[in-house]
Amino acid sequence: MENLKKDIRALSKQELNEFFVSQGDKSFRGSQVYNWLWNKATYNFEDMTNLxxxxxxxxxxxxVINHIEVDEMQRSKDGTIKNAVKLHDGFTVESVLIPTLSRTTACVSSQVGCSLDCKFCATAKLKRMRNLNADEIFDQVVAIDKESRLYNGIPLSNIVFMGMGEPLMNYKNVLKSVEKITSPDGLGMSPKRITLSTSGVPKMIKKLADDDVKFHLAVSLHSAIDEIRTQIMPFNAKFPLADLKDSLLYWYEKTGKSVTYEYIVWKGINDTQEDISALVKFCQLIPCKVNIIEYNPIDDGQFQQGSDDAVAKHVNALEANHITVTLRHSRGKDIDAACGQLANKINA
Incomplete structure (x- = not known):
């Protein structure tokens, strides 16, 4: 039966070479197949025409090759594309193509649902059903690259791990997918064009540093006061800011790379002068930049975008302390494709 066959993409190049030798063939056949799978992103054995x-x-x-399928594609009026991606076992995740004048970015998912419990995120309302395999992450990138070439006439330029799931809770598969995406044997993209966004898992941030990763690190911060951060991101009780600070210091000492903090200003939650002062102090820990992100509602009304005045005070305070800050305006809100909105509503 087909479902008892092994997914060939679970094999390394060496294992493929050894398989062909075991079949009485030349080992280089394995390298040929590997090239079809990862460099050409081929999903059909019949298309491997040099065999x-x-x-x-x-x-x-x-x-078998358990590749993904784009089950439904939605296009926003601003050009953003959201894919409902069907996995081989029937689960669905979402990925997003964000085009701008200077770049095209793929926002990819790493889990079905999420391991964490951020109150402001639609994905967190889904329980974590399983981690994605490396090939399932890789396939999202391939699909978005094809869409970018088709609709924008240019290849994909950047990748952000900011879709469904906490990437550091699927560490092995996420790093394996990055290896396939960046390897000359794979898609050959520069790791400098990849950003991994985490809600902040200190132990795994240290592991990233130890593994000498070449991609960028972003941290979804949203408050530099433990009590408030725990209210909006309850896992912070287990991974408090002191531990996060310690891991970020370790990251910078080991890699020499700065960090990006993602921050939403909410009305009545984290919009006071005390919040601003705490954020500035946190940002002085290591070289960093801050992306202040527009809030994207997820229906329950508990969270509301902070006032323009409150946002401006954050920006002014950061700039006054020589901290780079950027205001990010959301893309794809009309199709629920913006940050925090990915929740498979079509399957709800």
Missing amino acids: SKETRQMLEDNF
Whole structure:
């Protein structure tokens, strides 16, 4: 039965070479297949045209390629595209293509649902059903690259791990997907064009530093006061700001790389002078920049965008302390494709 066959993309290049030797063939056949799978992103053995028909049939008899399918694609009036991505076992995640004049960015998911419980995020309302495999993350990038070429006439330029799920709670598969995306044997993208966004898992931030990753790190901060951050991001009780600070110091000492903080200003929650002072102090820990993000409502009304005046006070205080700050305006809100809105509403 097909579902008992092994997914061929779970094999390394060496394991593919060894498989072909075990079949009485030359080991380089494994490298040829690996190239079809990861460099050409081929999902069909029949398309591997430099292999004999007999070899292709042998692969068909022994393996499957459990690739994703774009089940539904929505286009925003601002050009943003949201994909409902169907996985081989019937689960669905969402990924987003964000085009601007200077770049096209893929926002990819790393989990079905999420391990964490941020109150302002629609994905957090779904329980974590499973981690995505590396190939499922890779496939999201391939699909968005094709869409970017089709609709914008240019290839994908950047990738952000800011879709559904907490990437550091799926560490092994996320890093394996980055390896496939950046390797010359894979898509060959520069790791400098990739940003991993985490809600802040101190132990795993330190592991990123130890593993000498070359991509950028962003932290979804939203408050530099423990009591407030725990109210809006309850997991902060387990991973408090002191531990987060310690891990970020470690990150900077090991890598020499700055960090981006993502921050939403909410009315009546984190919009006071005390909040601003705490944020400025936190940002003075290591070199950083701050993205102040527009809030995207998720229906329950508990959170409301802070006033223009409150946002301006944050920006002015950061700039006065020589901290780079950018105001980010959301894209794709009309199709629920903006930050914090990904929740598979089509399957609800």
